[in-house]
Amino acid sequence: xxxxxxxxxxxxxxxxxxxxxxxxxxxxxxxxxxxxxxxxxxxxxxxxxxxxxxxxxxxxxxxxxxxxxxxxxxxxxxxxxxxxxxxxxxxx
Amino acid sequence: xxxxxxxxxxxxxxxxxxxxxxxxxxxxxxxxxxxxxxxxxxxxxxxxxxxxxxxxxxxxxxxxxxxxxxxxxxxxxxxxxxxxxxxxxxxxxxxxxxxxxxxxxxxxxxxxxxxxxxxxxxxxxxxxxxxxxxxxxxxxxxxxxxxxxxxxxxxxxxxxxxxxxxxxxxxxxxxxxxxxxxxxxxxxxxxxxxxxxxxxxxxxxxxxxxxxxxxxxxxxxxxxxxxxxxxxxxxxxxxxxxxxxxxxxxxxxxxxxxxxxxxxxxxxxxxxxxxxxxxxxxxxxxxxxxxxxxxxxxxxxxxxxxxxxxxxxxxxxxxxxxxxxxxxxxxxxxxxxxxxxxxxxxxxxxxxxxxxxxxxxxxxxxxxxxxxxxxxxxxxxxxxxxxxxxxxxxxxxxxxxxxxxxxxxxxxxxxxxxxxxxxxxxxxxxxxxxxxxxxxxxxxxxxxxxxxxxxxxxxxxxxxxxxxxxxxxxxxxxxxxxxxxxxxxxxxxxxxxxxxxxxxxxxxxxxxxxxxxxxxxxxxxxxxxxxxxxxxxxxxxxxxxxxxxxxxxxxxxxxxxxxxxxxxxxxxxxxxxxxxxxxxxxxxxxxxxxxxxxxxxxxxxxxxxxxxxxxxxxxxxxxxxx
Numbered sequence: 001x002x003x004x005x006x007x008x009x010x011x012x013x014x015x016x017x018x019x020x021x022x023x024x025x026x027x028x029x030x031x032x033x034x035x036x037x038x039x040x041x042x043x044x045x046x047x048x049x050x051x052x053x054x055x056x057x058x059x060x061x062x063x064x065x066x067x068x069x070x071x072x073x074x075x076x077x078x079x080x081x082x083x084x085x086x087x088x089x090x091x092x
Numbered sequence: 093x094x095x096x097x098x099x100x101x102x103x104x105x106x107x108x109x110x111x112x113x114x115x116x117x118x119x120x121x122x123x124x125x126x127x128x129x130x131x132x133x134x135x136x137x138x139x140x141x142x143x144x145x146x147x148x149x150x151x152x153x154x155x156x157x158x159x160x161x162x163x164x165x166x167x168x169x170x171x172x173x174x175x176x177x178x179x180x181x182x183x184x185x186x187x188x189x190x191x192x193x194x195x196x197x198x199x200x201x202x203x204x205x206x207x208x209x210x211x212x213x214x215x216x217x218x219x220x221x222x223x224x225x226x227x228x229x230x231x232x233x234x235x236x237x238x239x240x241x242x243x244x245x246x247x248x249x250x251x252x253x254x255x256x257x258x259x260x261x262x263x264x265x266x267x268x269x270x271x272x273x274x275x276x277x278x279x280x281x282x283x284x285x286x287x288x289x290x291x292x293x294x295x296x297x298x299x300x301x302x303x304x305x306x307x308x309x310x311x312x313x314x315x316x317x318x319x320x321x322x323x324x325x326x327x328x329x330x331x332x333x334x335x336x337x338x339x340x341x342x343x344x345x346x347x348x349x350x351x352x353x354x355x356x357x358x359x360x361x362x363x364x365x366x367x368x369x370x371x372x373x374x375x376x377x378x379x380x381x382x383x384x385x386x387x388x389x390x391x392x393x394x395x396x397x398x399x400x401x402x403x404x405x406x407x408x409x410x411x412x413x414x415x416x417x418x419x420x421x422x423x424x425x426x427x428x429x430x431x432x433x434x435x436x437x438x439x440x441x442x443x444x445x446x447x448x449x450x451x452x453x454x455x456x457x458x459x460x461x462x463x464x465x466x467x468x469x470x471x472x473x474x475x476x477x478x479x480x481x482x483x484x485x486x487x488x489x490x491x492x493x494x495x496x497x498x499x500x501x502x503x504x505x506x507x508x509x510x511x512x513x514x515x516x517x518x519x520x521x522x523x524x525x526x527x528x529x530x531x532x533x534x535x536x537x538x539x540x541x542x543x544x545x546x547x548x549x550x551x552x553x554x555x556x557x558x559x560x561x562x563x564x565x566x567x568x569x570x571x572x573x574x575x576x577x578x579x580x581x582x583x584x585x586x587x588x589x590x591x592x593x594x595x596x597x598x599x600x601x602x603x604x605x606x607x608x609x610x611x612x613x614x615x616x617x618x619x620x621x622x623x624x625x626x627x628x629x630x631x632x633x634x635x636x637x638x639x640x641x642x643x644x645x646x647x648x649x650x651x652x653x654x655x656x657x658x659x660x661x662x663x664x665x666x667x668x669x670x671x672x673x674x675x676x677x678x679x680x681x682x683x684x685x686x687x688x689x690x691x692x693x694x695x696x697x698x699x700x701x702x703x704x705x706x707x708x709x710x711x712x713x714x715x716x717x718x
Contacts, residue, residue, distance in 0.1 A: 059321035073533040075413040080528040
């Protein structure tokens with residue numbers, strides 16, 4: 001439904017705001033099978049249509065990141081955040 | 093089935109997301125009457141407490157481990173799933189499920205409620221922390237929420253008097269209706285089902301919440317500092333440093349009082365008209381031995397005080413976030429930070445809490461290194477040796493030297509844990525990627541005095557129980573070993589030199605000689621296997637019997653006159669690493685399901701201890717400490 005360009009949340013800088021367009025766990029080489037990663041992300045509230053904002057990042061390599069999704073703050077590594085595709089510029 | 097027997101009382105299970113205030117609610121409902129035990133076959137804590145409802149019904153409340161889904165991924169979550177589904181072998185089968193949700197953070201909880209509705213048991217929802225939600229401008233139409241979900245919804249404020257009235261009334265109403273469990277419709281959801289449920293939850297949320305509310309402004313402001321890449325790490329280090337200084341400084345008055353109490357008891361016994369041997373048993377064996385361990389209760393309470401406060405504040409998840417990359421470099425998972433920090437209190441709860449790590453390799457690595465964290469049982473040993481050998485003065489004008497040495501010992505423990513996990517990751521797992529780090533960073537909450545008090549009481553009770561059982565029996569054993577056989581008539585040497593203890597100590601002398609240990613240390617090491625802190629009491633008993641000195645308070649003086657500095661330092665080095673705790677090894681066996689990891693842990697730690705003590709002794713001796 002959206003034709004906006006998407007990027008992976010894993011490459012976004014601190015302060016980034018966007019809206020989740022898709023969960024694409026298959027594109028991540030995580031330590032678990034893609035369907036499992038997808039389920040875990042959904043369980044923490046990462047579903048299509050949710051607004052996200054990157055609040056903080058770690059000292060080394062900007063990793064991990066603290067992401068606000070709806071009203072919950074989740075800490076996760078950039079590697080797994082690569083599975084979250086977001087469109088730029090959610091309405092405030 | 094009898095309704096009067098307490099075990100047949102209806103069971104109300106509290107289920108909810110982590111950090112939803114479930115435990116605060118449980119504390120408010122059951123107070124200090126709660127019992128903490130383990131579920132059969134697993135080491136997950138089973139927290140049950142009795143409650144009498146306004147209608148006079150006796151109910152058992154069960155606090156289940158927090159979870160986001162019934163799709164259990166870790167042993168903790170399996171317990172929650174099995175009890176909710178009634179698949180358990182324990183006596184806990186819920187007659188009513190109360191889903192507890194943080195009213196200011198409802199989104200993930202609503203998805204869990206939708207899942208709980210499928211299990212075919214009576215379910216209700218309790219919106220906890222309604223006061224905080226209101227303050228943040230979140231208005232929830234609970235009636236409409238109840239209609240949308242098709243189940244009763246009440247609001248609760250666990251921390252306020254009367255805040256649970258509505259919940260209790262609803263529990264009564266539901267139990268009076270005596271609904272029966274129907275067959276469960278729940279099956280493990282796949283991604284599609286989870287996604288559908290979350291979207292349904294989002295739809296309900298949008299229709300019942302008036303005013304989206306703002307993010308918690310205090311949390312936002314505090315996190316600007318505490319999660320700052322640089323400032324955050326500095327604050328974390330500062331917190332740890334203050335914690336360890338406090339363990340030393342604040343505990344002193346309490347320790348002095350306990351010491352004086354046992355001293356008084358000992359004098360009392362010495363004045364009684366009893367045979368000398370019995371007097372020695374009571375004074376040196378029982379009072380001296382147990383007293384020298386109980387004296388460390390204030391330090392253990394202070395350490396747990398910090399850990400409980402940080403946990404209730406919501407800081408622990410931040411600490412894991414800050415440490416993830418650093419620990420990841422050493423091959424540890426960010427989530428390992430919480431088990432490892434708990435291991436500063438005791439490796440046993442630390443190892444048990446590795447259950448939150450669901451990847452087996454990450455979990456095993458954490459279990460292997462957890463005993464290297466300086467547990468509270470080492471504090472008595474460290475305190476004794478530091479007190480006897482390190483001068484009590486200040487360096488740089490404000491830091492106590494003794495506290496600094498203590499901090500150093502903790503640092504060595506941490507550094508070696510990181511080094512060992514690094515090696516394990518490279519050699520055993522060969523660098524396979526571990527499980528992802530994903531953790532909710534909850535809003536900060538002001539810790540409640542009541543829940544801290546209950547937590548401290550539980551920990552203190554566990555320590556005192558250990559002192560009364562394991563430690564007491566070891567003390568009796570040591571006294572027997574040190575007292576028999578009695579010296580022959582006309583013996584010239586101290587009585588203990590004729591005892592079994594001296595023979596055992598001398599027999600293993602060749603092994604420990606390179607470390608600078610004398611036979612008295614050897615004797616103290618053996619019962620120290622049962623519990624590390626016993627070594628202190630053992631040394632007390634051995635030196636009290638051999639020198640005829642007053643027990644507990646003079647151990648330090650006896651040691652500083654009889655040990656060289658090099659020996660003392662080697663003894664400290666030994667204690668940083670030595671696998672001196674049978675209970676920890678037993679928990680490792682149980683948690684890993686076999687003997688293999690027990691032996692791996694035992695031998696690698698023993699080897700490290702030997703090498704470290706050897707090097708310390710040789711180096712200190714070379715610098716004139718011998």
